[in-house]
Amino acid sequence: AQRVTQPEKLLSVFKGAPVELKCNYSYSGSPELFWYVQYSRQRLQLLLRHISRESIKGFTADLNKGETSFHLKKPFAQEEDSAMYYCALINAGGTSYGKLTFGQGTILTVHP
Amino acid sequence: EPEVTQTPSHQVTQMGQEVILRCVPISNHLYFYWYRQILGQKVEFLVSFYNNEISEKSEIFDDQFSVERPDGSNFTLKIRSTKLEDSAMYFCASSFSGSVYEQYFGPGTRLTVT
Numbered sequence: 064a065q066r067v068t069q070p071e072k073l074l075s076v077f078k079g080a081p082v083e084l085k086c087n088y089s090y091s092g093s094p095e096l097f098w099y100v101q102y103s104r105q106r107l108q109l110l111l112r113h114i115s116r117e118s119i120k121g122f123t124a125d126l127n128k129g130e131t132s133f134h135l136k137k138p139f140a141q142e143e144d145s146a147m148y149y150c151a152l153i154n155a156g157g158t159s160y161g162k163l164t165f166g167q168g169t170i171l172t173v174h175p
Numbered sequence: 176e177p178e179v180t181q182t183p184s185h186q187v188t189q190m191g192q193e194v195i196l197r198c199v200p201i202s203n204h205l206y207f208y209w210y211r212q213i214l215g216q217k218v219e220f221l222v223s224f225y226n227n228e229i230s231e232k233s234e235i236f237d238d239q240f241s242v243e244r245p246d247g248s249n250f251t252l253k254i255r256s257t258k259l260e261d262s263a264m265y266f267c268a269s270s271f272s273g274s275v276y277e278q279y280f281g282p283g284t285r286l287t288v289t
Binding site: 107108109166168 | 178208210217218219220266270272276277280281282283
């Protein structure tokens with residue numbers, strides 16, 4: 064079974080401070096990892112995905128297969144980063160119909 | 176930019192009633208999904224739909240649930256006889272591919288069963 068764990072429900076930082084949102088996963092196959100974000104009163108949207116190796120809005124995430132982690136990091140948090148962040152996993156191997164498995168989510172609050 | 180739309184935004188129904196939640200996916204997408212989020216819990220996969228048939232479903236998606244693409248644009252989720260525990264936010268999503276491509280989510284329908 065595939066599982067995604069986000070150990071922190073709430074994370075508060077001050078503007079300009081580094082931020083790291085933790086995500087651990089368990090899956091025996093070939094997972095592809097994503098970070099989705101939901102800003103206040105907006106829909107769930109993709110922030111970044113491992114396969115793209117990109118940095119979006121200053122956020123990066125590194126897949127560590129040894130530690131089965133995909134932590135989201137930003138060196139200098141901004142107030143507009145305040146949102147709910149979800150880590151999610153898809154089976155990227157074999158037959159995949161796109162079933163996303165989500166973590167519980169972490170509410171990030173960036174204080175001025 | 177094209178968006179997934181869902182109607183209604185909020186539906187209140189009595190236990191035992193049938194409800195149909197509607198979604199209009201992005202027009203050139205081929206894969207369609209329903210997820211739900213009970214208040215305070217994680218977003219859970221319900222079902223994926225491709226080529227006019229269910230391609231995968233979760234344990235939650237029992238005989239009370241069904242999905243349909245009645246025409247070229249709509250994608251519906253029907254709950255035949257609602258229970259109190261069906262109260263949740265239901266999200267529709269669509270993607271161009273069923274693999275590692277981005278899924279685009281709708282704004283959700285809040286279903287309240289009384």
